[in-house]
Amino acid sequence: MTNDSINRQWVVARRPVGAVKPENFALVQGPVPSLQKGKVLLRALYFGYDAAQRFWLTEQGAGYLPPINLGEPMLTGGIGQVIASDNPSYKAGDIVEGLMSWQDYPLVDPEGPIPLRVLPQADYPLTWNMSVFGVNGLTAYFGVTDGLKVKAGDTVVISSAGGATGLLAGGIARILGAAKLVGIAGGRDKCQWLVRNAGYDAAIDYKGEDLDKRLAELCPQGISCYFDNVGGAILDTVFMHMANLGRILICGAISSGYNDTKMQGPGNYMQICARQLTVQGILLPFYKDRIGEAIAALAKWVKEGRLRVHEEIVEGFERAPELLPTMYAVKNPGKLLLHVADPV
Amino acid sequence: MTNDSINRQWVVARRPVGAVKPENFALVQGPVPSLQKGKVLLRALYFGYDAAQRFWLTEQGAGYLPPINLGEPMLTGGIGQVIASDNPSYKAGDIVEGLMSWQDYPLVDPEGPIPLRVLPQADYPLTWNMSVFGVNGLTAYFGVTDGLKVKAGDTVVISSAGGATGLLAGGIARILGAAKLVGIAGGRDKCQWLVRNAGYDAAIDYKGEDLDKRLAELCPQGISCYFDNVGGAILDTVFMHMANLGRILICGAISSGYNDTKMQGPGNYMQICARQLTVQGILLPFYKDRIGEAIAALAKWVKEGRLRVHEEIVEGFERAPELLPTMYAVKNPGKLLLHVADPV
Numbered sequence: 001m002t003n004d005s006i007n008r009q010w011v012v013a014r015r016p017v018g019a020v021k022p023e024n025f026a027l028v029q030g031p032v033p034s035l036q037k038g039k040v041l042l043r044a045l046y047f048g049y050d051a052a053q054r055f056w057l058t059e060q061g062a063g064y065l066p067p068i069n070l071g072e073p074m075l076t077g078g079i080g081q082v083i084a085s086d087n088p089s090y091k092a093g094d095i096v097e098g099l100m101s102w103q104d105y106p107l108v109d110p111e112g113p114i115p116l117r118v119l120p121q122a123d124y125p126l127t128w129n130m131s132v133f134g135v136n137g138l139t140a141y142f143g144v145t146d147g148l149k150v151k152a153g154d155t156v157v158i159s160s161a162g163g164a165t166g167l168l169a170g171g172i173a174r175i176l177g178a179a180k181l182v183g184i185a186g187g188r189d190k191c192q193w194l195v196r197n198a199g200y201d202a203a204i205d206y207k208g209e210d211l212d213k214r215l216a217e218l219c220p221q222g223i224s225c226y227f228d229n230v231g232g233a234i235l236d237t238v239f240m241h242m243a244n245l246g247r248i249l250i251c252g253a254i255s256s257g258y259n260d261t262k263m264q265g266p267g268n269y270m271q272i273c274a275r276q277l278t279v280q281g282i283l284l285p286f287y288k289d290r291i292g293e294a295i296a297a298l299a300k301w302v303k304e305g306r307l308r309v310h311e312e313i314v315e316g317f318e319r320a321p322e323l324l325p326t327m328y329a330v331k332n333p334g335k336l337l338l339h340v341a342d343p344v
Numbered sequence: 345m346t347n348d349s350i351n352r353q354w355v356v357a358r359r360p361v362g363a364v365k366p367e368n369f370a371l372v373q374g375p376v377p378s379l380q381k382g383k384v385l386l387r388a389l390y391f392g393y394d395a396a397q398r399f400w401l402t403e404q405g406a407g408y409l410p411p412i413n414l415g416e417p418m419l420t421g422g423i424g425q426v427i428a429s430d431n432p433s434y435k436a437g438d439i440v441e442g443l444m445s446w447q448d449y450p451l452v453d454p455e456g457p458i459p460l461r462v463l464p465q466a467d468y469p470l471t472w473n474m475s476v477f478g479v480n481g482l483t484a485y486f487g488v489t490d491g492l493k494v495k496a497g498d499t500v501v502i503s504s505a506g507g508a509t510g511l512l513a514g515g516i517a518r519i520l521g522a523a524k525l526v527g528i529a530g531g532r533d534k535c536q537w538l539v540r541n542a543g544y545d546a547a548i549d550y551k552g553e554d555l556d557k558r559l560a561e562l563c564p565q566g567i568s569c570y571f572d573n574v575g576g577a578i579l580d581t582v583f584m585h586m587a588n589l590g591r592i593l594i595c596g597a598i599s600s601g602y603n604d605t606k607m608q609g610p611g612n613y614m615q616i617c618a619r620q621l622t623v624q625g626i627l628l629p630f631y632k633d634r635i636g637e638a639i640a641a642l643a644k645w646v647k648e649g650r651l652r653v654h655e656e657i658v659e660g661f662e663r664a665p666e667l668l669p670t671m672y673a674v675k676n677p678g679k680l681l682l683h684v685a686d687p688v
Contacts, residue, residue, distance in 0.1 A: 250613070263613075
């Protein structure tokens with residue numbers, strides 16, 4: 001529970017080597033920060049989890065965000081309520097979404113690389129602003145529409161299909177007319193869940209099944225669109241099953257654990273040449289002028305019941321570090337969120 | 345010199361392990377082949393060299409061509425004269441260009457993966473049909489226009505810049521308005537030649553200079569378009585200097601020597617995501633309906649003196665194998681061709 005005078009922080013104590021662990025963070029307490037020029041002081045309400053957070057923890061950082069120094073609180077996407085503001089676009093009481101950090105009272109530059117967005121009054125759960133109307137929904141929307149250009153008849157494969165972004169990407173691909181939708185995920189239960197609850201035609205358990213063989217069976221005409229959240233060996237295998245002129249969206253590389261900026265590259269990348277593939281990246285800031293369009297489309301699909309929202313909400317600020325490793329061995333599908341406090 | 349009754353062949357005797365060597369081929373002699381149903385019998389006039397030939401020699405082959413079995417003559421692009429034809433589109437005396445093999449009298453399926461093309465009577469050298477109006481010119485044209493979409497103001501970097509395709513790609517990029525044109529090539533002499541004779545603003549000798557440092561100096565605003573003929577470490581380094589929303593064309597991977605289908609992938613490929621790059625492949629058969637458009641544009645530029653043709657022509661069928669390794673340590677810029685015989 002948030003205390004009015006104490007600010008708890010989960011700071012980066014040691015950079016992870018390999019997989020991130022709760023021991024990489026330390027709990028420190030201090031006074032609530034004072035407002036600074038141009039900034040906004042928030043009370044944290046929810047933190048969202050994102051596989052890229054492991055990448056943010058590297059010494060170099062991700063590039064699109066500043067590196068996190070040791071002793072500083074861990075960066076996170078989140079929802080907060082404005083307590084005090086020195087920026088005319090934000091006023092006390094506003095509920096906002098954007099980049100903050102693991103502390104009860106984040107002091108935020110609202111015009112940073114991921115600007116704070118004031119959330120509208122709405123008749124849907126506040127957390128949806130971090131899932132379907134947040135980074136995951138927007139990434140899925142622009143990735144499937146603008147990146148992959150999914151159209152009627154396409155054979156679409158999505159890795160990390162049970163993840164927050166993958167689930168929404170699958171839903172959107174179906175809405176755009178994908179004829180076949182195949183998920184790649186870890187574990188038989190999750191694969192069954194994807195087929196039963198998330199509209200997938202089939203799901204491949206890359207841990208228990210032969211991905212190469214299953215893709216050959218399920219996509220005999222080749223894959224027209226691949227939404228890649230994992231990189232590594234899975235990307236390499238999918239390369240060999242792409243259709244001529246196929247499209248690949250590079251959205252993430254969770255399989256690497258984002259351990260290093262220097263990763264294993266896809267050895268089969270010359271398929272880009274042999275089949276004249278188009279491989280495109282996605283980074284949300286490049287779409288900042290089109291956010292309204294995306295949210296309108298997503299909201300319409302959700303309202304019509306064509307796009308479903310899957311969230312898993314865990315309670316308590318003290319659990320922030322222990323949830324992060326579960327992103328890389330996630331058991332439950334959908335967006336993972338930590339509930340920190342309620343708005344006042 | 346071609347003999348009227350003996351057909352010399354350079355057959356694949358041993359598959360190369362690592363770099364290709366003349367010893368991978370053996371000279372055999374036999375009778376001139378008889379015409380077969382649907383086929384065309386040629387007298388070979390010129391063979392062209394292409395870095396991808398090393399890839400064709402692997403057991404699996406390149407994918408877009410059938411694998412070459414041991415004991416069969418080496419495949420090559422070439423120019424020949426029709427001696428006899430069982431296909432109504434080709435008649436004796438026609439000069440044709442397309443896929444053939446290292447023998448005096450290739451017997452060719454004219455409608456194979458790289459169809460035979462009857463060459464028009466023209467006022468330019470026959471060999472230009474294999475360079476500026478052949479695979480290299482067409483690859484450069486579609487790669488720069490359709491793949492990279494080079495436009496006025498772009499910073500364009502080309503690897504293997506002194507190669508047959510790279511040289512033409514550089515010329516075309518300049519015609520389309522590239523503001524800065526930087527070549528990557530091996531050796532100081534070749535780099536000087538590129539700046540003096542081929543219109544490059546600068547050329548980086550990747551063997552003698554620090555590519556990373558030089559790219560930072562030469563392209564401080566980032567690279568908007570990269571035409572990649574080499575793959576490997578050079579591609580990886582270029583990835584780190586791409587501008588936001590930059591485009592990369594994957595045209596080849598000569599640095600790998602095309603030794604294996606499983607190559608070292610680019611470890612920095614996550615820049616595709618971090619800078620939202622578009623990486624596209626090129627394989628000429630996908631452009632087969634647009635060849636006329638390309639040749640018309642190329643011919644116009646050549647006629648206007650805006651695009652220059654660079655060729656190196658070597659004499660004698662017996663030298664076919666010894667020239668192939670020089671593709672991977674090429675000293676002279678431009679298209680490498682072997683002159684076998686003259687038309688009658």
